Amino acid sequence: MARTSAPRPRSAPQTPTAELLDPRVREVVRKRGFTEFSEAQEQSIPRLLAGDNLILVAPTGTGKTESAMLPVFDRLLETPGPGFKALYITPLRSLNRDILARMEWWCRELSLTAGVRHGDTPQNERRKQALNAPDLLITTPESLQALFMGKRLREHLKNVRYVIIDEIHDLAESKRGAQLAVALERLAEYAGEFQRIGLSATVGNPDEIGRFLCGARPFSVVEVPVASNLDITVRFAGEDFGDQVRTVERCLDAPGSTLVFVNTRVTAEALGHSLYSRGDVEVHHGSLSRDVRVDAEERFRRGEIRALIATSSMELGIDIGHIEHVLQFGSPREVSRLVQRVGRAGHRLDAVSRGTVLATGFDDLLESLVIARRAKANECERVVPPAGAADVLANQVAAIAVEYGEIEISRLRKIVERSSIFAGCGSLLDDVCRQMAEHRLIRVEATRVIRTGRARRYLVGNLSMIHDERKMEVFDIVSRRTVGTLDESFVLGWMQTGAVFITKGQLWRVLDMEGGRITVEPAVRVRGEVPSWEGEQIPVPFAVAREVGALRRMRAFGRYSDVPGVIGYAERFMARMDAGNHPVPSDRLITLENADEGVVCNVCGGHKANETLARALSILISARYGTTVGIEVGAYRFLLRLPGNVRALEVQEAMAGIEPEHLAGILRLALKRTALFKWKLVQVAKKFGAIDADADYERFSIHRLIDLFDGTVIAAEAYRELFSNYMDLEAAEEILAGIRDGRIAVTIGRLSPIGSEGLSSSRDTVPPPMIDQAVVATLMRRLEKEEVVLFCMNCRKWKSRTVVERVPDRPQCPLCGARLIAALKPWDEELIPAVTKKKKSEEERAIEVRFLRNANIVLSSGKKAVTALAAKGVGPETASRILATLSEGDAFYREILKAERNYVKTHRFW
Structure with missing residues (x-):
């Protein structure tokens, strides 16, 4: 939203769009200091005033919130009476805080009321809302679930006429979003049809986001192009962390404020520590306390600090004032992530958003060049909602049973199938109800579902679809001390004996994983993966990895960059490949390289496709040679840890023997006895009420779990989630088909500079401080x-x-x-x-x-x-x-x- 910088009198935007608004709203717009509407507002306001359901796709800083809220305020002025009239749903509590401050100002000026409700809302405030509901309630998806449990609150929901979902792209691809989609249909049972408004960052498939929000209802899409306003430069920061820090320093010395994005909290802390002595840099990430984060935001907004180093905590639209320049440390991994982050710079209607990506290695550099090109061409990734998530359906069936006491299955089916997530779910609902009845969450009698005493207790502990995660202790055998903790998902999904990772700024090698403890030793002269927290595991997409492969093959670095340092480094690296007479793995060539620890398979497939191939190969080789096979996976290679008698030739034979259509079956076998499958099975079973919420997965033997749930809807959902979250079956099948028809060649060679570049090169790396x-x-x-x-x-x-x-x-x-x-x-x-x-x-x-x-x-x-x-x-x-x-x-x-x-x-x- 633009504001005048000159001291002349302010006036409201003088456009036909402004004339559509109530004079009282126009007066408050003038008082707020707006002189013109953004493109997003000009296109959205007329459609919303006409009653359309709408998806607004636009970058941060284009006035998305006001695009939605000005027409809603206009209509609220004409909607008297009690109860919530508008719900504003955000994925993060921090956004609640930010939005509340803005909405309270507008509501106060328009004589409307606003409130906020989330997990930390005090009991006395909740009581006030139940007695006297505000016109506008700002809340989270989980707190919306809780509203259905209170009799008086359900009465207030009958008056809802508008639902705005902020950062809908962030919710749509998760089970939180699937739960929300059903909740909107449950809301429609009380309120009738209400207007649905989704505010999204740039995505590759806005129509699918519209269907996620609206089901089969009609909707409009307003898409504000971002590419024309992006100025993205890729630079090579250096391979040494000290050089990289000095490059960041030089960027921070430029005039104006800078927002520095990193991919993980460890990198944020490492950079923050290195730059601490400057005195004008602060760190911002989700592990810091709310007070520390708010203080950093306020100091940045007031100009007391010139740079903020942040993780994805700053991607969403928290207002921190004007940002001159965005710095991305290391590849952002995804196009949409780069667009969202760079879009935070500028914040004026006519401003170009300036961003610089600082690449930290060969893979990182080529990946950054490809992502920058795709960002300028507006080629963002698609967001894929989790259709048919059985544990979400179980959760919502339990919630509806608690809400109604008992309900006809036909009505229950009608509610859930109105959402696109479960449209035409067919026998899935019957399977889910049977499974829930087995665990006494519901009773199924003839054509009705009836709640049980256990259902309400289950629901109190399962308002959220975010799985509880325990921490696993990291124990150093040298010092005999615990050096930190890691999330269970990171350990079970990405780690195995021999893996090297970074935590607390140091590199460690895994010696043993047993009894909820990871035993490690300090690792030297190697690179390592940074442990990922929930939401921080950023896999490189298949399309990006394939284009990186094409760039390697064509060596057309000049087409992607005119920065001499970038082209020079890339060419020097390729010269090392040529000097050793190594074939260059690409989108058309897979190279298998014998190494001391096993075989490095150089495949430009992205994390999920490579994970798929690695797991399939590991079980085939394990069965054929009677040996344990360890795997380490990156975006451009994976390592198979093998005994000395199994080499690249045997891997080539195994790869050639995989029929693409048999891959899913092989993967089910590969996953069935893994700790990862066991962990996911327990998570899903908890959401079905089959296992107590506080049960420790290690208490269950994998054999007993499989005996309990094999062939059930619980096991099917565990496989579905692993296939979609950790793997890309379709992409892996495409690679295998390419091998079979000769479009992709497979060769065997010695370990090359690309092969030894490190499996962690497409994730954050920092150098080992311990010698x-x-x-x-x-x-x-x-x-x-x-x-x-x-x-x-x-x-x-x-x-x-x-x-x-x-x-x-x-x-x-x-x-x-x-x-x-x-x-x-x-x-x-x-x-x-x-x-x-x-x-x-x-x-x-x-x-x-x-x-x-x-x-x-x-x-x-x-x-x-x-x-x-x-x-x-x-x-x-x-x-x-x-x-x-x-x-x-x-x-x-x-x-x-x-x-x-x-x-x-x-x-x-x-």
Whole structure:
């Protein structure tokens, strides 16, 4: 929305559109300081005043909110009486806060009332709303669900005439959105037909968003093109994190305010830490407290800080004032994400939105060039709503049963099938009702669904379709400390033994995943994935990855950029491929490269297609060769961790043997026994009321779960969600079909610069701050503090509990003077009585032999042996092997670390 900057008197927009509004609304528009309507407002207001359902697709800063609300305010002035008359639904509480401040001003000026309701709304405010409903209620999808549970609130819903859904693109592709779509049809049972207005960022399929909002009802689409107002530059920031930070600094030194977008919270913190000394930079992400975020927003708005480093928390339309320039650190992964983020710059009707993408590696650079080109051409991704999500249907059947007490199945079907999500759901509703009846959430009698006492309790804990996620502890074997926690979904979806990831700004390698704990060691000289939180796992789309492949093949860097540094870096990287005589993997060539850990499969398929192919290959190779296959997946390659006898040739044969039409069946087999499928099965079962909401998935054996739910609608939904959220079956089938008909060639080669670029190159990477010496120093300090029990195996009368650093170089018994001293773990102390007995059992004699062996090692190697024996999982045999290497200094401690790592990896098989 434009505002005058000159001090001349302000007047309302003088256009035919303005004349359509009530004079009272026009007066408030003038008072707000608007001099002209934006294109979005000029096109939307007449349609909305005419009563159309509408999808408005426009970038941030084009006045979308007022486009919807001015006509609604106009009509509210003529709609007297009690009850909610308009609902404004937003996906985030922070948007509630921002919108409320704006809406309260408009409502106050127009003598209307506004209120907000979400999970944190105080009880006294809720009571006031129940007694005297505001004209306009700002709420979230979950709080709308709660409104149906209160008898008085349901009465207020009968008066709703307008529903505005903000950031509808963000909701439409999630189960939250599917739940909301049904809730709107439940609302229509009370209010009759009401006007539906959806406000969306730029998407590739606005008509589908319209159907999501309106079902089969007619609707209009107003689409404001953004491409013509985008000025996007791609620069290469450097491969080293220090160089990248210096590049960001130079960008921040330019005049005006800058919003810096990063893809994960860890990167936000790492950049914020590096730039802290400037004094004009703040960090903003969802893990920070509300007070800290609001303070950062206010200081940025007032100009007290010049830069805000943010994650997707700033993508949605929170008002933080004028932004001169948007900086995207690393590829944004998706076209729509880049358009949304860069669109935050400018905020004037005639302003061009300026954005710079700072690429951080070869994959990252080419991906950024492709996404920037597609953004300028308005080629945004499609948003795909989760049609037929069975757990959402179960949730809403339970909600409707609670709402009505009992309801005819025919009426229930009519309500849910009016939404596009469940249009023509057929037998799915019957299957869902049968499953729910089995778990006593409802009773099905003849043609009716009847609520049970359990249904209301279930609903209180399941107002949201966002799954509860527990945290998994990350435990460092070197320091023997917990270094952080990770979300379960990240661990089960993306991690396996050997994977490298970043948390707390450091790189770690996974040694073991067991008992809700991930055991790790510091990783050096490698790159790693940044752990993803809910909503932060950003997969690169298939279309983007294919175009990156075409760009590699054609090497047409000049068509995508005129920045010398960009072209120069890309050409230098390709020269390294040429120098090694490596074929370049592309949209028409897959290369399979033998590496120490397995086979790198270079496939330009994007994360989801590559995940699909990797999982299918892993089960086929595992079945054929009787071996466990580990996988690591990126947008342009995946690594199959294989034993030495399975190489690229065997992978090529397995790939060639997959029939595209059999892929779905292979994947079901591949997923059936995985922790990921088990986790998803438990999540879906919870939403069906089949498992208690607070149950720990680890308590259930995978075999028992599959026996319980195999062949049910619960298992079918778990597969459906995994296929749609983690995989792209259609894209993978397209790649396999291309291989079969010769459009895509497959070759075998040595590990190339592209193959070794790193599976994490299409995700955020930061450099390892820990070096090898630091790891050794941490281990040394930890071992010095380890408790040991010294016990004389000569007189068998003396023992002493101490720590390693206090043990003398040559331990000696103070009673008998012997040096035959065993260095025992603290928990071995309770076994000492067994070796002091005259008569010993066979088991006790084995303990005595072990203690004597231990004491002989200490006798020959002194304190060095005590240090080795104090390590985790190191007994006499392992200590002997360590000491036999004759390693000294750091090398000695590395041998101990190697032994600890081996213990962690193998102890569960002993």
